[in-house]
Amino acid sequence: MGPPAAGRGLVEARIELESTDPDDGGRIPPGSSPVEEGGWTLRVRFPATWESAVRQSLAGKTISSLPLGRTTGSPVELRLRGARKALHAWGKALGEGRGGPPKLGREVEDALHGFFRRSPLSLRLGGGRKLRVGERPLVMGVLNVTPDSFYDGGRYAGLEDAVEEGLALVSEGADFLDVGGESTRPGASPLPVATELRRVLPVVERLRRESSVPISVDTRRPEVAKAVLRAGAHLINDVGGLRLPALRRVIAREEAGAVVMHMRGTPRTMQSDTRYTDVRAEIFSYLHERLRAAEKDGISREALLVDPGIGFGKSYAANWELLRHLRELRALGRPVLVGVSRKGFLGEALGGVGPDGRLEASLAAALLAAERGADVLRVHDVAPTRRALSVLAPMGRAGLAAASPP
Ligand code: HH2
Helix, strand or coil, X not given: CCCCHHHCCCCEEEEECCCCCCCCCCCCCCCCCCCCCCCEEEEEEECHHHHHHHHHHHCCCCCEEEECCCCCCCCEEEEEEECHXXXXXXXXXXXXXXXXXXXXXXXXXXXXXXXCCCCCEEEECHHHCEEEECCCCEEEEEEECCCCCCCCCCCCCCHHHHHHHHHXXXXXXXXXXXXXXXXXXXXXXXCCHHHHHHHHHHHHHHHHHHCCCCEEEECCCHHXXXXXXXXXXXXXXXXXXXXXXXXXXXXXXXXXXXXXXXXXXXXXXXXXXXXXXXXXXXXXXXXXXXXXXXXXXXXXXXXXXXXXXXXXXXXXXXXHHHHHCHHHHHHHCCCEEECCCCCHHHHHHCCCCCHHHXXXXXXXXXXXXXXXXXXXXXXXXXXXXXXXXXXXXXXXXCCHHHHCCC
């Protein structure tokens, strides 16, 4: 299947983790060759017409190159291996127009910079708010005002109940609230805009009056996004990956933040084909491309977060592979958000346990995700998650900068 067709022409660079053991930080385990030892794998993709220039630029460098196979014509993919310094020096030289395509050099530099970042990122939200992300994992509390969400559906259907729950999540330590009016569980059918608006808008208005917590709204619809942003919401969480140009325009115009999540198809169809040739490569390319599309339509890069979309059109094995290698997404240079809370793959790991019995597994998965590079965790159980995450500080891993590999 390979990367999505729309991503094929892209110039792209990403770190591919060989090992996911935090103790060696994902580097290549000592072994095969002096170039590779303790080094990193960088995958690059570029148009075939650049191939000879790129190969020449690598001549004499302590970087080894393995072809990754190619489709006919463009693009070419190479897997490069070398020490961080060598990869950086190569990317910098290209970026400065010394010996190869500058555009590839800039991609390499961005990927290395994003992946190895140690300082917090600034996240721009609606209403002129800014948040520092990366000092400790942030918690986004889920507030579904739906009758049919897979875990909390029907619990907070009344306005008063929903507001009370939202404020309770804030007092438990939520850094954001994510208000959702439409279930996106596998197989869910789309909802009329008016119904979604009737559910979320009053909740957003009340929460804005009664709390200063940043409010995210989980919606795929431009009309809903526009109304909630005007009512004071700060962030749009689009499980559709900002594929709708009208949604991108609303977010740009309202200067709001946005989560860009990967999902193949729609909630109704997403589990019908969960095969990928290389799930990590495909999701990286998708998010890379969606970030560009968002920027092109005027959304500031600083306003964006990325999310691999655990459980959205992925097999059991793929969900675990994405979590194990979550850190790779940091090369996109934006905060990484992840939602594992009470999801089906955890129930499956427990041998077939329903959402109500998945709390402990959710906490364990949240902690693992934070260890592996998540900046924001989207959870139903805010207080237990905050308590579970509190063990990161004494372990010297409270800040994700601290958890970054050397
Ligand atoms: N998961 C769900 C909904 N929205 N948004 C992001 N960014 N990431 C996620 O992993 C994610 C999400 C599914 O969880 P929930 O909202 O509890 O269920 P439902 O879709 O049934 O309302």
